[in-house]
Amino acid sequence: KAGVTQTPRYLIKTRGQQVTLSCSPISGHRSVSWYQQTPGQGLQFLFEYFSETQRNKGNFPGRFSGRQFSNSRSEMNVSTLELGDSALYLCASSLALTYEQYFGPGTRLTVT
Amino acid sequence: AQTVTQSQPEMSVQEAETVTLSCTYDTSESDYYLFWYKQPPSRQMILVIRQEAYKQQNATENRFSVNFQKAAKSFSLKISDSQLGDAAMYFCAYLMNRDDKIIFGKGTRLHILP
Secondary structure, eight states: OOOOEEEOSEEEEOTTOOEEEEEEOOTTOOEEEEEEEETTTEEEEEEEEETTEEEEEOSOOTTEEEEEOTTSOEEEEEOSOOGGGOEEEEEEEESSTTSOOEEOOOEEEEEO | OOEEEOOOSEEEEETTSOEEEOOEEEOSOSSEEEEEEEEOTTSOOEEEEEEETTOOSOOEETTEEEEEETTTTEEEEEEOSOOGGGOEEEEEEEEETTTOOEEEOOOEEEEEEO
């Protein structure tokens, strides 16, 4: 089985721009979760999608949004980028949140 | 609000020795899940072990075992016969079944000394 893939792996943007990150889950997994990882805040839950519906959302501003397509692929969008959005963004897929999550390699976003 | 605390930012252990990573959490729920995830340097995060709160028996996976103390809200991870490949950041995580929002601790960086 192919693992979780994320594209792009690295991204450099400037403040005020927007960015879209992509995540392809493991085949058969309908749950896709997104996390932001920073040295200061650690790993923080952004949101979870299941069968194209956002089921849960963490404490992030509305600039962070996402969606899931019918093939379970998911995208995450961040608008009006701020310096503090620089982070490693991880995507994970699973059969359901209560089961094992399989993580992708992450997208390293740098905002300058 | 639920919180997960890992009180040891960094730990070191000699190869082949045993080490215990601590994790405490705060919740008023009775039904939830607890996880330990491992993030090796520059590699993907993987699940180490999973515990369902309603199960009294501690979960084990080969050299990895947990000491789950529900009343004390403690969920420590024991690694026996430590190997160089165990060097990683370890995250404790809590999932409230009803709410389905996963909360991670800040992590413990484990060094294995040869």
